[in-house]
Amino acid sequence: MRFRLLLSTVVLLLATAGAALSEPKRVLVLHPFGRDFVPWSQYGKTVREELLRQSPEGIDLYETSLVSARSSDGEEGPFADYVQALFAKRKPDLVVAISSPAISFIQKHREQLFSSVPAVFMGVDQRRISRIDLTTHDALIASDVDFNLIIENILKLLPNVTNIAMVLGSSPNERYWSEQMHAELKTFENRVTFTWFNELSFEEVLRRATMLPPNTAIFFVLLSVDAAGVPHEEGKAMARLRAVTNAPIFGYSDVFLGQGIVGGPLISVSSVGQQAADAAVRILGGESPASIHTPPIRPGTPKYDWRELQRWGVSESRLPAGSEIYFRSPSPWEQYRLQISAGIAALLLQAAIISWLLVEHRRRHFAEAEASSRRREVVRLNRVTTANVLSSSIAHELNQPLGAILSNTEAAQVLLKADPPDLGQIGEILSDIVRDEQRASEIIRGLRNMLNNRTEADLRLVDLNDAVRALAKLVALEMERRGVVLRTLLSAETLTVRCDPIHLQQVLMNLVMNGMDAMDGEPIPHNLTIRTRRNAEYDVVEVRISDSGKGIAKGALTSIFDAFVTTKPQGTGLGLPIARTIVESYGGDIWAENRQRGAVFSFRLPLAKTQAK
Numbered sequence: 193m194r195f196r197l198l199l200s201t202v203v204l205l206l207a208t209a210g211a212a213l214s215e216p217k218r219v220l221v222l223h224p225f226g227r228d229f230v231p232w233s234q235y236g237k238t239v240r241e242e243l244l245r246q247s248p249e250g251i252d253l254y255e256t257s258l259v260s261a262r263s264s265d266g267e268e269g270p271f272a273d274y275v276q277a278l279f280a281k282r283k284p285d286l287v288v289a290i291s292s293p294a295i296s297f298i299q300k301h302r303e304q305l306f307s308s309v310p311a312v313f314m315g316v317d318q319r320r321i322s323r324i325d326l327t328t329h330d331a332l333i334a335s336d337v338d339f340n341l342i343i344e345n346i347l348k349l350l351p352n353v354t355n356i357a358m359v360l361g362s363s364p365n366e367r368y369w370s371e372q373m374h375a376e377l378k379t380f381e382n383r384v385t386f387t388w389f390n391e392l393s394f395e396e397v398l399r400r401a402t403m404l405p406p407n408t409a410i411f412f413v414l415l416s417v418d419a420a421g422v423p424h425e426e427g428k429a430m431a432r433l434r435a436v437t438n439a440p441i442f443g444y445s446d447v448f449l450g451q452g453i454v455g456g457p458l459i460s461v462s463s464v465g466q467q468a469a470d471a472a473v474r475i476l477g478g479e480s481p482a483s484i485h486t487p488p489i490r491p492g493t494p495k496y497d498w499r500e501l502q503r504w505g506v507s508e509s510r511l512p513a514g515s516e517i518y519f520r521s522p523s524p525w526e527q528y529r530l531q532i533s534a535g536i537a538a539l540l541l542q543a544a545i546i547s548w549l550l551v552e553h554r555r556r557h558f559a560e561a562e563a564s565s566r567r568r569e570v571v572r573l574n575r576v577t578t579a580n581v582l583s584s585s586i587a588h589e590l591n592q593p594l595g596a597i598l599s600n601t602e603a604a605q606v607l608l609k610a611d612p613p614d615l616g617q618i619g620e621i622l623s624d625i626v627r628d629e630q631r632a633s634e635i636i637r638g639l640r641n642m643l644n645n646r647t648e649a650d651l652r653l654v655d656l657n658d659a660v661r662a663l664a665k666l667v668a669l670e671m672e673r674r675g676v677v678l679r680t681l682l683s684a685e686t687l688t689v690r691c692d693p694i695h696l697q698q699v700l701m702n703l704v705m706n707g708m709d710a711m712d713g714e715p716i717p718h719n720l721t722i723r724t725r726r727n728a729e730y731d732v733v734e735v736r737i738s739d740s741g742k743g744i745a746k747g748a749l750t751s752i753f754d755a756f757v758t759t760k761p762q763g764t765g766l767g768l769p770i771a772r773t774i775v776e777s778y779g780g781d782i783w784a785e786n787r788q789r790g791a792v793f794s795f796r797l798p799l800a801k802t803q804a805k
Contacts, residue, residue, distance in 0.1 A: 216249060216251055217247065218282065218285050226425070234447045235291075238464070238465020271297075288311070289311060292317075311330050338457065345457055345494065348510060349456075350440065355384065359411065362421075366390065393420035394415065395420075410442065411442050445461060447461045459491055460492055496518070659700060679722070689800055690778075700722075703793045721737070723736040743789070
């Protein structure tokens with residue numbers, strides 16, 4: 193019986209201990225004016241998030257607000273009764289009081305509510321709490337707002353400021369700070385005028401903010417309850433003030449950085465919340481609150497809103513050394529670094545490609561110029577070679593008019609010595625001399641044209657039939673020497689082409705000389721025929737030069753116009769390629785074919801537009 197009783201007692205104790213171990217820690221967070229009132233809401237948010245993150249055990253979090261803090265005659269008794277009833281069955285494991293109204297409430301009603309429950313006091317300036325008032329159950333996370341430093345910051349950034357509008361509410365806490373700041377800011381009385389808005393409704397504050405005198409700045413301190421007794425959430429109040437004011441706004445907490453204040457030496461809300469959460473976790477872990485000593489949190493590195501600096505024309509050169517600037521609009525380079533880098537790379541690549549193309553174009557241009565020069569030289573040498581072949585015939589043809597001129601001159605001299613001279617006969621002799629001179633001039637002019645070394649083409653309208661006739665005269669003696677009979681079957685109509693006459697003569701000469709060479713050593717008769725005609729369907733003129741030689745070997749037909757291809761022992765293999773190059777340069781084409789006896793070389797050239805119409 194005793195054993196059963198002992199066993200039941202042990203089981204009951206273990207169950208009770210297990211239940212106690214499994215229950216989460218209860219934490220009461222007490223707000224001063226309301227859970228959503230900035231900046232207190234930010235303190236509560238940071239503590240809440242850090243507690244849930246850092247605590248190794250579960251947290252049962254309660255949040256409530258001390259509404260009575262909004263007015264001096266607020267009755268705290270009913271609220272204290274509510275809190276007492278809320279935790280009647282089980283006391284909280286920790287109380288977190290935010291700001292001086294909530295801290296004062298806990299200190300005042302601690303014996304009634306939970307005398308031995310540890311507390312973390314936060315969100316309060318060290319001026320508001322004396323450490324003498326703290327018990328061994330309290331841990332203090334205080335801040336130290338330096339109002340003089342804030343005013344100095346305003347005057348440094350805006351040296352022309354002569355007036356500072358002080359925006360405060362009218363709750364007991366705000367009246368305390370109004371009195372405190374009046375005392376602390378006396379050192380600036382000779383440098384700037386302070387205009388206090390704590391006795392105004394917020395609507396009146398907004399109205400006056402729209403017409404502040406020049407060289408005015410606004411110091412937004414606190415605005416929980418205005419002079420008309422209307423409570424305000426400071427975040428919304430700040431937004432409304434910024435929207436209408438004609439002066440820059442400054443503050444003491446970084447909770448409003450990015451919401452309207454220019455910036456400066458600011459108290460970090462996150463630092464306060466972080467340290468308060470650290471203290472809470474340590475206390476929940478069993479550490480005594482009295483052993484937690486945290487120095488007051490002071491303004492850190494000055495922080496500024498780049499957008500507000502730009503709005504109010506504050507130069508960054510006036511900012512304290514080491515200042516941090518937030519919300520800076522990224523430069524195009526910062527915002528589109530990848531795209532700009534890719535664009536620059538593409539431009540550099542394009543520039544490199546273009547440079548390479550220009551170099552290649554220049555190199556090609558020089559190469560083409562060099563090739564053109566060499567080609568002209570080859571063409572000229574081809575003409576010289578042709579002229580050498582014709583030299584004996586040309587010399588013979590020149591000797592005839594020159595001999596006749598000499599004979600006629602001697603005869604004229606004899607007749608002039610007669611008395612009287614026979615003027616009629618002398619006149620006939622002189623006419624013969626002129627005719628023979630013109631004939632010699634034509635021969636020399638034809639040879640000169642053949643040897644012409646112009647670098648540029650002399651484009652003109654040329655009658656193809658006239659070109660054939662001129663060529664026939666030039667090669668007549670050479671054909672006679674070789675026993676070649678020339679027939680010209682020319683079109684009855686004028687065949688006008690646009691080209692350089694020398695080039696056309698070169699083509700005709702090369703094809704005619706090629707035909708005569710092909711008949712050397714062949715049985716007579718040696719016949720060479722030149723035909724011209726117009727192809728009206730394609731608006732071209734055609735020239736066909738046929739010989740009575742042995743024709744072209746079948747394997748050579750496809751390569752006959754290639755450079756250095758020749759069937760003659762002494763041939764250069766350049767005559768036909770030169771002819772093809774010239775014809776194709778004028779938009780024509782050239783080809784060769786065999787006939788029953790001999791070969792036919794043909795080429796076409798576009799008909800001049802004036803005739804084509």
